Amino acid sequence: MKKSTAYTESVEQTHQLGERIGKAAEGNMVLLLSGDLGAGKTTLTQGIAKGLGVKRNVTSPTFTILKIYRGRMPLYHIDAYRLEGVTQDLGFEELMEDDGLTVIEWSQFIPELIPDEYLSVSIRLKDEDQREFEFEAVGERYEKLLEAIL
């Protein structure tokens, strides 16, 4: 396991951080994003999408829970915000075995879907526009990914 922390001071910097993740990511990877409402999870994902070459603007997936984007590989953007307190099978496992990048927000609400290896990003809104990104890479592939983006 490998840990690291990064800071951003603006939306643009958060986008750039995400872009580096999107560029370095390989197929069949899972990213777990946590942080309160307004922390910047969707903003980071917008950057990740850009790094993957997705042209479409990434918007919040809260309403439909899953949004799919086409880049150099598919981006599966899952938001489990509305799944708190219920166990259910929505077929997400199949996506995660697929050759794409899966980004999960509020993954604590779907613990059964968290794989053994992953990169987790815990985001905290510090003062005003400063945001702290705590990375935790579990598994060799993810440790390499973390080295590549920081």
Added chain:
Amino acid sequence: MTLILAIESSCDETACAVVRDGKDILSNIVSSQINVHTLYGGVVPEVASRIHVENISAVVAEALTKAEVTMDDIDAVAVTQGPGLIGSLHVGVQAAKTIAWAYGKPLVPVNHMTGHIYANRFVSELEFPLMALVISGGHTQLIMMEDEWSFEEIGTTGDDAIGEAYDKVARVLGLGYPGGPKIDKIAKEGKEHYTLPTPKTANPYDFSFSGLKTAVLQMIQREEKKGEQINIADAAYCFQETALQSMVKKTLAAVKEYRPKMLVLAGGVAANSRLRVLMEEEMKKIPETKLVIPPLYCCTDNAAMIGAAGYVAYMHGEKAGLDLSADPGMLMPGEEY
């Protein structure tokens, strides 16, 4: 005369309607699950799907009975293909396919959001070019329609939909679900008190609500740090005024540029009482564009609106095979990947 049997199950309402010529509602049955989901603070997808399965047959049968027609009288079966919750959509799509196959009727796929736009046909003849402000829990879009079957997106949200911002702000203010009506109601007791930043976007007709949501959160935290209780009514008032004023201003600017004959509101957030007042006031300044605000029963999800959109789609030769499947992220016609 054309009769459409329409089925809608994109979120938490199982609904079926019979609509004549796209504008006369012969029946409009809605079985709402909102009380079930209030327990969980939002729609729970799997619970929603299960309830849809339990309700769908009864709702379809009742729609036919109420309309005093049989399947022999029906010309086509229209169904919401998306956008929405995958499990919920599946139930409606499967039901529609089964009915279409069993009775040998054409199957017409409908985009839920176009349904919200055509819901306005129940109150007024639509005049083109037409602009629609489509606002719901999943969408915030300005759509320009040169005629009844062309759609051009001229603005959309870059982050959260307005209804979603309402839900999330309601949650942090402890107001519960669904957030829209709760904030609308308590804001009436609020006053100008807090200052929130007006959303900014690169394209003048795009929207943004995520920054505003974060600003409300930071405002609550700041007050707590000072040891002060947030005034919930004032916070709701200030959030609502900032969100709606910005949206109305952008819409008016778009109307001035595109000069449509008609501006229609569509989607669940169109039920917001403050938005209705604001829109009416502001649109008086542009008398050459008629404003149509749908009645409340058309704003919430229902199948009649799918019948109205399905009629136009059917007349334009839209048809699906029995391999039709639900599309949770379905784009508006005219929207691009």
